[in-house]
Amino acid sequence: MSAFSTEDHFNMKSALALAERVKGLTHPNPAVGAVVVKNGVTVGKGATAPWGGPHAEKTALAAAGLSARNATLYVTLEPCCHFGRTAPCTDAVIAAGCKRVIVAVRDPNPLVAGKGIAQLRRHGIEVSTGLLRHEATVLNEDFFWAVTRKRAFITLKMAFSLDGRIADIRGASKWITSPALRSVVHHLRAHHTAIAVGKGTLLADNPKLTVRKGSGKEPVRIIFSSGTGLPRESYFYRHAGDCRSIVVIRKKARRHITVSRRHGIEYWYTGCEDPVGSMSTFTEMAFENHLTSVFVEGGQRIASVLLEAGLVNRLYLFYGNRLFGDGRDGILFNRGLPVEQCISLKNRKTFIIGNELYLTGIPDNLR
């Protein structure tokens, strides 16, 4: 592996920034960015277009045109070498005459998994990998997880008071956090294929589950329930036509999906009465039905089941600048953990925004 120059770092950062801008819009494809550089000048840029449109490399190479010959291509993910909805990107790179390709991270998709890089090398192209690998991996962690584990990536988000409550003594939770922190949540929602809450939250908050100030694409809406008896006057039912809407039902019935003629709502029966088993099955069904990532926003029961069962890929905790002194605990396990065995967060990052903060990490009981 070659050493990377400052220029290499700069260009790969540009490619990552391009990818970040389309994060959430490319499902079920990963978000990828590409930059073509020749003699120190950027001659082409590209990012993954929505599903079915061209991949990042092709857009960047097309922009570069004849300048791509003998140029260096920076790409945040290994170029694909298989036919999907589009022709292989490796063919385009070879045809454009690139001299060198720098890849941030290999594609763990079994259809690629190093084959793209091998093909480029066979055509005499110098390929280096691993530049800003960590950043590129985190950017598409949901995609990488889903494609290798055949399960949807689960992000759990909770908004706590400083004393760990998600609602006051009357059950009111509007608003624990400020508009500034809530706008971060909307940004995160937009990065996921679907947004989910439990039936309790639907009844208590009647949430919209939309991406306000978003990029135009509304994520799929999901309600977890133990039955079909949900309020027809809820926002979820009244706006079921706006986007794909799913009710996941925990019931000892055959695992199957039905679609309501009236609302177009999908009813997913997990075939499991046990909350943990049902949630685990749900992550498989979600993947099979093209939901790469699900952003779960509580409430207490759903959050606790997911966390206790080790099904949370990434946890976000938002803390408002408030003390309730009593109210609804944010998390309440079936069985609390002793201090030696409790859950810690790996790869933790904390962000301070005004008088508030939020943090994220990977629960170390992820299975």
Place this chain on the structure above:
Amino acid sequence: MSAFSTEDHFNMKSALALAERVKGLTHPNPAVGAVVVKNGVTVGKGATAPWGGPHAEKTALAAAGLSARNATLYVTLEPCCHFGRTAPCTDAVIAAGCKRVIVAVRDPNPLVAGKGIAQLRRHGIEVSTGLLRHEATVLNEDFFWAVTRKRAFITLKMAFSLDGRIADIRGASKWITSPALRSVVHHLRAHHTAIAVGKGTLLADNPKLTVRKGSGKEPVRIIFSSGTGLPRESYFYRHAGDCRSIVVIRKKARRHITVSRRHGIEYWYTGCEDPVGSMSTFTEMAFENHLTSVFVEGGQRIASVLLEAGLVNRLYLFYGNRLFGDGRDGILFNRGLPVEQCISLKNRKTFIIGNELYLTGIPDNLR
């Protein structure tokens, strides 16, 4: 008021740094720093010596010697103009022949309160105030509160799991936070006149209430109790001779203090059975008995009474990188607050240390 130069800022910052170094060692006097500068050269430095020793200005002026003539004195607090254990500092400043005095903040002590500045001006010295006033005020907020309100300054510190628990389901709380975070706590303890916990914490944790790696001075130890029945085998009883040790008793008896012949322990009877009334009386008794500031470290009951009653001057919340899922709530009020009336923290500061964080602020229900 004159505008301050960059050099002025630099010198006052030096004076503040000197004061910070002696914070916690000067009770019941405030921690003060002083710097004497002549023609751009620092010719003397000083900080408050332990009680009875010289004040910061005198040490700095003594170090400067004859160079103090026509020099500028930077001092973090208005020089005193009354006889205490030492002669007035204003006399020393006048005698040294300083030309200019820059004061960060006026002394709210009714014995001074602008009289020191007025005296200097009467002697033809140019006096400016307000340079880095905020920093100087926070540094001695405990002293300022106590001297104006005739009550001890109460700092409440709690160590929470991310889900707001102070102990796991078995009651174990060792350790929620890492050694790095605990060393911050030891640093804070050293800044206070006394350290206090409730009887429950004494029974559960048998805490030492010492300042490890400290500067040599151990704060006074306090236990809040509803009676005298405390375990004689506890660290508190066995080491009562190491430093002043106090048991505060909430009982409907005459407000008075007795001292045990055997242990030397002081028993403070607040004369109040009601927890809030008792705690409020305690803050007065503490001030009368030369305890300017008390660092309260829980547990749940003591913390909740203090917070709910608006008796907390400064709150510190430490969050370990752990999720318990159940256990003992950190805070549990007699009556939880609705979201519109809950407590917020003013002047909040948040610190990220590795995978953990702590924050501090002033509860907005402080009365």
